[in-house]
Amino acid sequence: IVVDKKVTSKFKKVDERAKHDTLQTVGILTAFTNLLKQFYSGVRAPTFSEFESYQKHGRDDGIFHSYLGFIGNVIVINPEAIKTIMLHSITYPKYPLFLSSGFGDYASNFFGNNLAVIDGDEWKKQRHVINPAFYDIGKFYPAFEEHVDKFIKNAERQNGPVNVPKNLTNMTVDILGTTVLGQDFGAQDSRLNTVTDSYYFMMSNAFKPLYTVLPFLTKLPTKFNKEFNQHLKIFDDFIYSLIRKSHDKYKNGTDKQETLLDMMVKTQLEDSENQLSDRELRDNTVLFFVAGHETTAATLAFQLYRIGLHSEVQQKLYEEILDVVSGDIENLTLDLLQKMEYMDAFIKETMRLHPPAILQGRVTTQDVTLCGYRIPKGTMVTPSVYSVQHSDVYYGQDVKQFRPERWLGEEAKKIHRFAHIPFSAGPRVCLGNNFSLIEQKLFLAKFLIKFVVKLQPGQINLEAALDVNKDFAVNLSTRQ
Numbered sequence: 001i002v003v004d005k006k007v008t009s010k011f012k013k014v015d016e017r018a019k020h021d022t023l024q025t026v027g028i029l030t031a032f033t034n035l036l037k038q039f040y041s042g043v044r045a046p047t048f049s050e051f052e053s054y055q056k057h058g059r060d061d062g063i064f065h066s067y068l069g070f071i072g073n074v075i076v077i078n079p080e081a082i083k084t085i086m087l088h089s090i091t092y093p094k095y096p097l098f099l100s101s102g103f104g105d106y107a108s109n110f111f112g113n114n115l116a117v118i119d120g121d122e123w124k125k126q127r128h129v130i131n132p133a134f135y136d137i138g139k140f141y142p143a144f145e146e147h148v149d150k151f152i153k154n155a156e157r158q159n160g161p162v163n164v165p166k167n168l169t170n171m172t173v174d175i176l177g178t179t180v181l182g183q184d185f186g187a188q189d190s191r192l193n194t195v196t197d198s199y200y201f202m203m204s205n206a207f208k209p210l211y212t213v214l215p216f217l218t219k220l221p222t223k224f225n226k227e228f229n230q231h232l233k234i235f236d237d238f239i240y241s242l243i244r245k246s247h248d249k250y251k252n253g254t255d256k257q258e259t260l261l262d263m264m265v266k267t268q269l270e271d272s273e274n275q276l277s278d279r280e281l282r283d284n285t286v287l288f289f290v291a292g293h294e295t296t297a298a299t300l301a302f303q304l305y306r307i308g309l310h311s312e313v314q315q316k317l318y319e320e321i322l323d324v325v326s327g328d329i330e331n332l333t334l335d336l337l338q339k340m341e342y343m344d345a346f347i348k349e350t351m352r353l354h355p356p357a358i359l360q361g362r363v364t365t366q367d368v369t370l371c372g373y374r375i376p377k378g379t380m381v382t383p384s385v386y387s388v389q390h391s392d393v394y395y396g397q398d399v400k401q402f403r404p405e406r407w408l409g410e411e412a413k414k415i416h417r418f419a420h421i422p423f424s425a426g427p428r429v430c431l432g433n434n435f436s437l438i439e440q441k442l443f444l445a446k447f448l449i450k451f452v453v454k455l456q457p458g459q460i461n462l463e464a465a466l467d468v469n470k471d472f473a474v475n476l477s478t479r480q
């Protein structure tokens with residue numbers, strides 16, 4: 001380990017919570033080598049090196065210092081310190097690197113200035129306008145149901161192993177199309193669609209590190225840049241036309257606000273103090289897709305993986321669903337979904353071991369004390385969702401075991417509230433968490449009542465995976 005003394009000397013012990021005189025530090029060379037190793041082994045960096053470093057250097061403190069590239073980064077695992085960071089979003093705003101402008105022009109043009117990447121008064125204004133759109137997610141129940149039913153029909157028709165990531169991604173994009181925009185993209189029907197094509201093209205290219213490091217590349221008159229800008233135009237024209245349609249609907253006195261976009265437009269037009277521009281509406285529409293699409297699809301894929309691995313968990317889920325709907329899935333309602341406690345525990349446990357968002361980059365706007373160390377103003381501080389959720393210090397000896405029961409009864413009360421933060425927490429908590437949870441529960445209830453999921457031993461190991469980029473299939477048999 002190369003220790004940079006100059007840097008560690010900045011992070012001095014100030015009270016007895018600190019176990020060392022200065023914060024433990026992973027040297028810049030080690031951090032960089034770890035990052036490269038992971039990049040080339042195909043694992044989503046930097047989480048694993050971070051988790052290993054935490055176990056070596058930060059386990060007793062719940063905090064340590066490392067590097068993200070050349071930038072010093074204080075990684076925070078202790079749940080009390082995470083709580084302090086999450087609850088004080090003015091002292092700990094988002095780190096600018098994680099704002100879309102930090103990724104260069106492509107990301108800014110595509111992702112824009114939405115709720116997830118702004119701070120302060122601008123964020124307050126946007127959140128105030130957008131919050132009400134998420135008050136009544138129950139109204140989307142029929143839309144969720146329609147697309148889940150389609151997934152199940154396709155799986156039945158397939159009559160063989162079902163490719164999980166691909167099909168779930170199609171389902172979640174169709175659900176978002178319908179609920180956010182009122183447009184069924186038909187991804188599950190393999191319908192060709194220029195808008196979703198453009199969306200996928202930009203998703204896979206806008207955030208590439210090459211354009212962050214060398215932003216001038218996006219200005220060159222290359223074939224690729226032309227293509228990117230064409231996709232951006234197709235996508236933007238489409239979204240702006242829907243914003244205009246939503247405006248017209250409101251002005252014509254149609255009080256049926258059917259989509260998340262309609263609801264944002266309603267507050268936009270009714271609240272003269274907190275007006276969002278059309279560009280801001282567009283940027284948030286993109287955010288809902290980016291934030292809600294692959295995250296939920298990956299979570300559902302990990303759930304099917306876990307169900308296939310743990311037959312006793314599958315059986316318990318099945319029995320609970322059957323019991324709550326009194327033997328007939330046609331009785332299923334939103335209220336009944338909320339009664340499935342074992343399913344809640346199962347979802348929590350999956351999101352503990354497989355969190356889609358692994359890090360949350362913040363910066364200190366003043367000198368602070370975390371875990372007994374003085375952290376100066378302007379330092380990147382990063383609550384590590386992955387590390388805290390995998391730490392035996394906060395989950396005990398069986399931390400690696402998949403055990404939904406830890407989330408039931410008295411045992412659940414022993415887990416620190418900020419040791420489980422897949423949706424973040426505090427004022428910047430995920431706005432779509434309820435949306436995603438209802439989607440997940442409805443999918444699980446309908447799917448598991450119909451099918452038994454099987455994975456052959458050794459068929460796939462996602463234990464250490466952070467996302468489900470790799471395709472995998474599960475075997476299904478229909479229940480009698």
Ligand code: HEM
Nearest residue numbers: 115116288291292295296357360422423424430431432436
């Ligand atoms: C499994 C699914 C999901 C996970 C794990 C997830 C996770 C997160 C996390 C961790 C954050 C906070 C990021 C940070 O503070 O650095 C966040 C923010 C956000 N998410 Fe989600 N999300 C999910 C689904 C959704 C869905 C379905 C939507 C919308 C339809 C959504 C909309 C948002 C929005 C708008 C924010 C920004 C909130 C703010 O900063 O005020 N998310 N999400």
